[in-house]
Amino acid sequence: MSDRLPQVDRMAEIILQRPSVTGKELARELGFAQERSVYYWLHKAGYAGLRDFRAAVLTGAYPVATAPASSRPLRAQQVAEVPLVSGFLGDASRPCDYVVTTQALGRGAFALTVDSDDYRPLVERNDVLLVDPGQLPGDGDLVLVEAGAGLPLLCRVYPAAQPLFVHPVSGRPLQLPAGYERKNRPTVLGRVVGLQRVF
Numbered sequence: 001m002s003d004r005l006p007q008v009d010r011m012a013e014i015i016l017q018r019p020s021v022t023g024k025e026l027a028r029e030l031g032f033a034q035e036r037s038v039y040y041w042l043h044k045a046g047y048a049g050l051r052d053f054r055a056a057v058l059t060g061a062y063p064v065a066t067a068p069a070s071s072r073p074l075r076a077q078q079v080a081e082v083p084l085v086s087g088f089l090g091d092a093s094r095p096c097d098y099v100v101t102t103q104a105l106g107r108g109a110f111a112l113t114v115d116s117d118d119y120r121p122l123v124e125r126n127d128v129l130l131v132d133p134g135q136l137p138g139d140g141d142l143v144l145v146e147a148g149a150g151l152p153l154l155c156r157v158y159p160a161a162q163p164l165f166v167h168p169v170s171g172r173p174l175q176l177p178a179g180y181e182r183k184n185r186p187t188v189l190g191r192v193v194g195l196q197r198v199f
Contacts, residue, residue, distance in 0.1 A: 129195055130196070
């Protein structure tokens, strides 16, 4: 039997809760007008009768979830896979893996693994950052910036006419690589919207 019938699944759940339930009680709980409807569904599912089906349920031959699927509350409204890029500035179109998240992220979002101890204790080595380029950062938000020669930096940003980029732990102004100060400012790659710690 490959196709499961919801009515029969519900009967099985009731039998698990009350093994001595009668056909009449099943009909009443399922909202059937007549007891013979119970037997109709059991025959349709391939069982000779209630005794046969009860034995299958109680021995595990007819596997049943402990709670009906329709009554289980969802823990998350959505689940998404985000590309895990191999380097801070890796190509998101060629991810090395994917990270599962329940966060609402925009198009172009990506994940990356931190390979530095510079941000401890806030962010540890091997933590996975979820970065969303579509979300505008506010005061003090963590952002990932490109700071020349493909070198990425994690920092806090204070947007203004001249944005201030500071180290996320020490609060000191961001130290840019030599020669980079001649450029206008670091390029914000995206706001850090989540962190997944691997233990």
